[in-house]
Amino acid sequence: MTVMLRRAALLLMMMPVLALAEASQPQSLLTAMAEAYRSLDYQGRFLYMHGNQLSTMKVRHAVIDGREYERLTHLDGQLAELIRQDQDVICIHPDRSITRLRAETGLGPMQFQERISQSLPVQYNVLLDGDGRVAGRDAVRMRIAALDSHRHGYRLWIDRDSNLLLKSEMVDAGGLVLERIEFVTLEIDPALTVEDFAAPGAAVVHAIEDLALDSHPQGRIELDMTWLPEGFEVLEKDLRRNTPDRAPVAALAYSDGLASFTLFVEGLAAGSSAEEGVSRMGPTVAVSRLLDGAEDTSERYLVTLVGEIPQDTAERVLAAARIRDSQ
Numbered sequence: 001m002t003v004m005l006r007r008a009a010l011l012l013m014m015m016p017v018l019a020l021a022e023a024s025q026p027q028s029l030l031t032a033m034a035e036a037y038r039s040l041d042y043q044g045r046f047l048y049m050h051g052n053q054l055s056t057m058k059v060r061h062a063v064i065d066g067r068e069y070e071r072l073t074h075l076d077g078q079l080a081e082l083i084r085q086d087q088d089v090i091c092i093h094p095d096r097s098i099t100r101l102r103a104e105t106g107l108g109p110m111q112f113q114e115r116i117s118q119s120l121p122v123q124y125n126v127l128l129d130g131d132g133r134v135a136g137r138d139a140v141r142m143r144i145a146a147l148d149s150h151r152h153g154y155r156l157w158i159d160r161d162s163n164l165l166l167k168s169e170m171v172d173a174g175g176l177v178l179e180r181i182e183f184v185t186l187e188i189d190p191a192l193t194v195e196d197f198a199a200p201g202a203a204v205v206h207a208i209e210d211l212a213l214d215s216h217p218q219g220r221i222e223l224d225m226t227w228l229p230e231g232f233e234v235l236e237k238d239l240r241r242n243t244p245d246r247a248p249v250a251a252l253a254y255s256d257g258l259a260s261f262t263l264f265v266e267g268l269a270a271g272s273s274a275e276e277g278v279s280r281m282g283p284t285v286a287v288s289r290l291l292d293g294a295e296d297t298s299e300r301y302l303v304t305l306v307g308e309i310p311q312d313t314a315e316r317v318l319a320a321a322r323i324r325d326s327q
Contacts, residue, residue, distance in 0.1 A: 123146065134157045
């Protein structure tokens with residue numbers, strides 16, 4: 001009896017440690033997944049379902065002489081590509097024109113892996129969900145469940161050997177799949193060179209111009225948010241000009257650490273008009289609303305929210321936005 005009591009006492013003492021280890025295992029796997037995405041050399045083909053659209057893409061990734069390279073190529077429809085050469089990103093459009101910009105994150109649908117490499121926000125619950133198999137490779141399944149209605153959840157399949165993400169699904173509160181990424185072929189450690197990430201020549205080269213916030217009155221516009229979903233906060237604000245003939249647009253990026261959205265604020269010239277509206281494609285929602293400027297002004301603004309949050313949440317965020325000119 002004494003031995004049994006000692007074993008029972010020892011088990012009770014170990015339970016908090018076991019619970020902590022079990023809770024940390026999914027987060028450790030997520031961190032390893034993000035590290036594999038950024039550090040391994042690989043190439044493969046994957047299916048990308050976004051809303052009711054399905055496309056096939058090829059990805060190549062390598063770290064060469066300490067620089068990270070990545071290339072995404074559409075394999076059906078019109079040819080388009082994204083190429084990342086460290087922090088330089090090149091968008092190759094179907095008309096073979098090129099847009100250049102700077103970015104520190106991954107490309108296209110793959111980049112969300114970087115956002116979940118740190119501790120997940122308290123608005124999510126993460127747990128292991130058994131075993132799976134994708135592209136002929138053994139995988140660990142994981143679920144990331146949203147604990148409220150203001151964000152979407154995820155289902156992940158992570159390669160047991162390399163820790164690469166083999167498949168992901170973004171799901172709404174009812175479990176409906178809004179976006180799916182699924183490898184159909186994957187090769188680890190292919191012989192990739194810098195030439196595999198070279199951009200073709202182009203007759204027209206565009207650049208998304210980032211401006212200093214104080215270089216234009218548009219950059220001094222502030223938004224007062226009377227409501228945001230719990231956990232969301234503003235990460236950065238910038239001023240950008242997409243074409244030389246248009247006024248710059250202020251952009252404010254918000255995130256809870258996983259989900260994100262951006263508010264674009266565009267001043268309207270006197271006598272001009274703009275339409276409000278809502279559009280959706282898979283998990284991405286775009287909602288536009290007209291807002292009046294600060295008091296004692298006749299200014300009007302078109303504020304557009306673009307992000308991967310539920311439509312009801314997006315509309316509530318915009319309804320809580322107020323323009324404040326800080327000049």
